[in-house]
Amino acid sequence: MSKFIPLSVPNLKGNELKYVTKAVETEWVSTGGPYVNDFEKNVAEYVKAKGAVSCQNGTSGLHIALLLCGVTRDDEVIVPTLTFIAAVNPVRYIGAEPIFMDCDDSLTMDADKLDEFCREECILIDGKLISHKTNKHIKVVLVVHVFGNMADMERIMQIAKQYNLIVVEDATEAIGTYYTKGKYNGKFAGTIGTIGVFSFNGNKIITTGGGGMIVSEDKELLKKAKHLTTQAKSDELYYTHDEIGYNYRMTNLQAALGLAQLEQLEGFIKTKEENYNLYRNKIQEIKGLTILDFRADIRSNHWFYALHCDENYPLSRDEIIRYLALKGIQSRPIWGLINDQEPYIGSQVYKIEKAKYFWERVVNIPCSTNLTKKDALYVIECLKNAV
Numbered sequence: 001m002s003k004f005i006p007l008s009v010p011n012l013k014g015n016e017l018k019y020v021t022k023a024v025e026t027e028w029v030s031t032g033g034p035y036v037n038d039f040e041k042n043v044a045e046y047v048k049a050k051g052a053v054s055c056q057n058g059t060s061g062l063h064i065a066l067l068l069c070g071v072t073r074d075d076e077v078i079v080p081t082l083t084f085i086a087a088v089n090p091v092r093y094i095g096a097e098p099i100f101m102d103c104d105d106s107l108t109m110d111a112d113k114l115d116e117f118c119r120e121e122c123i124l125i126d127g128k129l130i131s132h133k134t135n136k137h138i139k140v141v142l143v144v145h146v147f148g149n150m151a152d153m154e155r156i157m158q159i160a161k162q163y164n165l166i167v168v169e170d171a172t173e174a175i176g177t178y179y180t181k182g183k184y185n186g187k188f189a190g191t192i193g194t195i196g197v198f199s200f201n202g203n204k205i206i207t208t209g210g211g212g213m214i215v216s217e218d219k220e221l222l223k224k225a226k227h228l229t230t231q232a233k234s235d236e237l238y239y240t241h242d243e244i245g246y247n248y249r250m251t252n253l254q255a256a257l258g259l260a261q262l263e264q265l266e267g268f269i270k271t272k273e274e275n276y277n278l279y280r281n282k283i284q285e286i287k288g289l290t291i292l293d294f295r296a297d298i299r300s301n302h303w304f305y306a307l308h309c310d311e312n313y314p315l316s317r318d319e320i321i322r323y324l325a326l327k328g329i330q331s332r333p334i335w336g337l338i339n340d341q342e343p344y345i346g347s348q349v350y351k352i353e354k355a356k357y358f359w360e361r362v363v364n365i366p367c368s369t370n371l372t373k374k375d376a377l378y379v380i381e382c383l384k385n386a387v
């Protein structure tokens with residue numbers, strides 16, 4: 001068989017089979033099973049949050065998060081343009097409108113531009129941030145911790161406070177990332193804003209096949225999250241419902257996988273970091289290529305590696321992807337900017353510059369936790385020998 005090195009695939013060599021088997025043997029496969037509560041508890045403990053509420057996936061978690069913030073169809077939400085579209089679609093599920101913000105060199109939301117936008121394009125009236133252009137209330141800023149890097153939460157939280165914005169953290173890519181310095185030293189991605197959301201999709205650092213988790217420091221919010229994700233039942237026996245709920249709770253089968261994956265997360269991060277350092281050190285010797293850094297004041301989970309190519313490298317972004325594919329190596333460009341996607345053409349944008357720059361120059365290269373050193377070295381060799 002010819003060589004194939006995938007971009008990012010699951011690694012299920014721990015207790016996955018054992019726990020899933022137990023779920024099947026006990027016939028607890030639905031949302032009622034005990035593993036769901038255990039997984040919630042363990043995730044909350046791991047990220048040092050007050051509590052956690054499971055969901056079917058990260059997207060449904062973000063949907064619930066925005067509902068919990070009170071976002072309605074009359075509101076607007078500030079979002080990044082350089083991210084996966086699942087971060088933004090929940091805004092539209094509610095009928096609200098996004099305002100697209102640029103990234104900085106960390107690939108996460110540019111705090112300077114966020115500040116400038118709030119100051120120059122909006123006005124605070126009765127504690128509400130109102131857009132000059134649309135007269136609408138901007139209630140939430142949704143921050144994404146891209147590739148396992150941390151957005152500049154210190155600045156963003158301070159700006160949010162000043163302009164009365166609720167902060168939702170899309171930490172779907174960043175479970176395990178935490179600050180090691182500064183005001184938020186020891187704080188995990190997802191636990192700094194009002195609500196954080198994780199994803200356990202198949203390509204994330206740990207997976208439940210599909211799955212997600214909402215975390216918060218606010219017990220009331222968590223209670224409401226559980227209520228909304230379980231059909232908003234106000235009485236279990238008589239099936240009375242006090243609002244429109246959702247069938248978003250995780251199943252016991254998913255949670256069984258999750259428990260086994262969480263046991264291995266620190267080991268996965270270690271592997272990701274080692275492979276990252278190997279790539280980074282060798283690739284910086286190749287003219288025109290670099291691997292983008294993670295912030296210096298965090299312990300990143302090193303989920304995805306961003307290969308940056310400039311005009312000194314003989315191949316363009318698309319040529320790199322085609323060339324690597326011929327060598328049996330899967331890679332992909334960073335996401336197309338969300339404000340360029342069909343459903344968002346004409347949406348509000350604010351000074352998008354860097355996102356466009358990185359979109360043209362960044363390629364993600366294999367980063368699975370079961371990537372061997374030998375395979376990583378092969379990827380590096382191919383990049384070195386490309387002409």
Ligand SMILES: *Cc1c(COP(=O)(O)O)cnc(C)c1O
Nearest residue numbers: 057058059084086087172199201
């Ligand atoms: C994966 C991801 C999501 C969605 O998570 P799912 O579990 O796939 O629904 C949302 N936002 C970002 C940035 C993601 O990478």
